[in-house]
Amino acid sequence: MLKIETFTCNMLQENCYVVSDESKECVIIDCGAYYEAEKLAIEKYITDNELKPVHLIATHGHLDHNFGNPFISKTYSLPLEIDSSDAALVRATEKQAALFGITLNEPMDMDIKMFHMGDRIKFGSHEIEVIETPGHSMGSVVLYIKDEKLAFTGDTLFRGSIGRTDFEGGSMLMIIQSLRMFVQFPDDIRLLPGHGQETTMGYELAHNPYLDR
Template identity: 40%
Template sequence: MSKASVAVLTFNPFQENTYVVYDDTKECVIFDPGCFEDNEKESLKKFIEDSGLKPVRLINTHCHIDHVFGNLFVSKTWGLDLEIHKGELPVLEAVPAVSQFYGIPAGDPSPAPGRFIEEGEEISFGKTSMKALFTPGHSPASLSFYCEASGFVIAGDVLFRESIGRTDLPGGDFDTLIRSIRTQLLCLDDDVVVHPGHGPSTTIGHERRFNPFL
């Protein structure tokens, strides 16, 4: 079986990582489209078109404002339903209020989710399968997506290189986050690559040895 590839595009003032995961069938999943400005939306579209990819799923690891800016654009451009964990629905619905509170432009309103992803569910596209890991703590019901065959995990804002997600936002909890990381991520092999919502990629082994929070 061919391995899946991961492309990252970094968008918006929060420097959020949007991931496009694809395999040799050219089917792809777009995770956390943070594209806010028109030129960012066009750069995502251009990458997909230039690569000959066919988006078949739109997934949010969690629904904080910086991860959902491009939901409507992706949904309309490629005719995709938004997929999230049902526990993230209040977070998604709070985005307009959050934008007002922090003085952040909300951008295009996100569509409502078309379906909910269950923890442990296998997310399939092309020849690829990824398992939805329930990793709350940074947000109420964040999911991480593990591709065992290709040795990587899309981790949202749960685990960063030598850091972890913040837990001072509504629905966040430090103890819950640490438990999520230890029970869902640190149990993976050392060479599994972690693709986080911000900053550079890392590996499980590196974080096990050098992350000061763990």
């Protein structure tokens, strides 16, 4: 049984997830912690629950999902794991930040481990499948835990909407093609997005104008 703790981070209200099971191993997904209080809250949760972080994962390379990576990487000696198509994007976080008038608190100088479509990321008794869903960015992915009927959708799919495609590397055609993958999920699968509240596949099929069986 998974335990999922959500931390809403930074000026863009991004969702960072700490996911653990009975083994006490955990993965940290999309650590957008920008402010010191956010970093300390995540660290405290991990310490208080006696968790062992074994993976630091990003669903894509945009800055709001990656602010906290250097802190997590240094604290727990973990590389950042990200799709190969977005590795360069996360390396260019300082450039991204300048476009938004944001100053980085620390450089993105952690090690990067690249994954690809179909790779499996294991922790505890669970396995995460990497599903590439380009469109919001070239390297956007969905992280699917089949046994738990759970998927972390990053900025590909939100409750009732989808991620914007007007950033560099974005493509409306590609994201629409990627969305076809979602209709293969069962209706009761939980979808945890990079921003906003969680949803289900059934709700999205009924209410999201971008999805069509």
